[in-house]
Amino acid sequence: MEGLFDSHTHLQLRAFARDRQAAFDRAREAGVAEMVVVGIDGTGSREAVALAAREDGVYAAIGFHPHEARLVDGEALRLLRELSADPQVVALGEIGLDFYRNLSPREAQARAFREQLDLASELGLPVIIHSREAAAETYAVLRDWLAEGPRPEEPVGVLHCFSGDLAAAQRYVEMGFMISVAGNVTYPNAARLQAVADALPLEHLIVETDCPFLAPQSHRGRRCEPSYLTETVDRIAALRNINWPEVAAATRENARRLYRLTGSPGERA
Numbered sequence: 006m007e008g009l010f011d012s013h014t015h016l017q018l019r020a021f022a023r024d025r026q027a028a029f030d031r032a033r034e035a036g037v038a039e040m041v042v043v044g045i046d047g048t049g050s051r052e053a054v055a056l057a058a059r060e061d062g063v064y065a066a067i068g069f070h071p072h073e074a075r076l077v078d079g080e081a082l083r084l085l086r087e088l089s090a091d092p093q094v095v096a097l098g099e100i101g102l103d104f105y106r107n108l109s110p111r112e113a114q115a116r117a118f119r120e121q122l123d124l125a126s127e128l129g130l131p132v133i134i135h136s137r138e139a140a141a142e143t144y145a146v147l148r149d150w151l152a153e154g155p156r157p158e159e160p161v162g163v164l165h166c167f168s169g170d171l172a173a174a175q176r177y178v179e180m181g182f183m184i185s186v187a188g189n190v191t192y193p194n195a196a197r198l199q200a201v202a203d204a205l206p207l208e209h210l211i212v213e214t215d216c217p218f219l220a221p222q223s224h225r226g227r228r229c230e231p232s233y234l235t236e237t238v239d240r241i242a243a244l245r246n247i248n249w250p251e252v253a254a255a256t257r258e259n260a261r262r263l264y265r266l267t268g269s270p271g272e273r274a
């Protein structure tokens with residue numbers, strides 16, 4: 006299968022207000038055939054679903070980012086349940102813990118995280134996990150979630166923009182998660198992430214831009230967009246000493262497996 010899969014974008018955000026359509030076009034020109042637009046709150050999730058309905062090869066994830074955890078109440082969960090009925094919705098996310106910026110109180114983050122994990126179980130959706138400065142806490146929540154509930158179908162989800170070491174990545178893989186590598190793997194000081202991208206078995210690896218954030222080295226400090234995914238794939242191919250098409254094909258197939266996309270690209274079975 007040709008083409009790349011950007012497993013995590015935020016094309017609904019205002020950073021793309023002026024040239025969103027051009028960004029989709031540049032992505033396709035660069036060979037990014039499929040992508041997921043990931044929600045961060047109620048409005049962002051609605052917008053992700055709307056973009057997925059309009060654009061070929063674009064899917065949506067719905068959820069409340071840990072920064073917005075204080076907004077997760079009964080009404081918010083009802084909204085997610087309602088949006089999940091759309092056939093283009095492929096995941097619950099992004100959800101998790103962010104103790105770096107602490108934009109929502111930690112207790113609110115923990116509660117919102119667990120409630121959305123349980124909703125994902127109920128809806129049969131894989132989860133997209135955001136974890137920053139909260140490695141031990143995130144791991145404990147996910148371990149408890151998988152131990153307590155009925156075991157979800159694998160892959161159970163993805164650690165997005167992974168920032169841990171190889172041992173942590175392997176622990177998550179054993180739990181049934183994928184590991185997603187973003188553009189920061191191209192940074193000169195990214196030895197730990199490069200070690201993960203080099204050594205983790207390819208069948209557990211996917212790639213993302215997390216745009217508009219985390220532009221790869223040649224665009225560092227500027228707005229990121231899906232067309233830059235090629236640079237991340239270049240770096241991973243070089244690290245693993247394998248060719249570009251092999252990384253492209255494997256990461257795309259893995260993302261399709263994660264998001265339960267079967268049949269031909271651009272349409273869900």
Ligand SMILES: [Zn+2]
Nearest residue numbers: 013043099215
């Ligand atoms: Zn994100």
